[in-house]
Amino acid sequence: MAIVSCQHCGSLSIIVAACVSVAMPLIVSAQNVFFLDNSPIQAMTEDEVTLLEQSAYRALDTTPDGQALSWTSKVSDTGGTITPTATWEESGRPCRTLQFDHQAKGKIGRPRLDFCKQADGSWKISNQAR
Numbered sequence: 001m002a003i004v005s006c007q008h009c010g011s012l013s014i015i016v017a018a019c020v021s022v023a024m025p026l027i028v029s030a031q032n033v034f035f036l037d038n039s040p041i042q043a044m045t046e047d048e049v050t051l052l053e054q055s056a057y058r059a060l061d062t063t064p065d066g067q068a069l070s071w072t073s074k075v076s077d078t079g080g081t082i083t084p085t086a087t088w089e090e091s092g093r094p095c096r097t098l099q100f101d102h103q104a105k106g107k108i109g110r111p112r113l114d115f116c117k118q119a120d121g122s123w124k125i126s127n128q129a130r
Contacts, residue, residue: 043105
């Protein structure tokens, strides 16, 4: 799995990893990656994981709730959609739920994850149950 960072991305990369069960380093702890076994992320190239991460950040930052953001690899049939389904505040910071629907080489993932924006502008998976 590729770990990609950007100034405003924070730990979102681990969500990609989580999401493409889906799969990103933004969110998953290194000790808890066994859930990725047999997930679409295993079939993705580094460039496809980066594309998924960039799409997730775009969905978190700019896509309205209920609107699907599509992404597709230019070199394979890997792709999917990311749909923000809820926006709320938690401890004074914006939070969002993303529904991931992805596939890569016949593997399908449909994780739903909550993210909250951090003080530095990055997004991190929320540990709080709503």
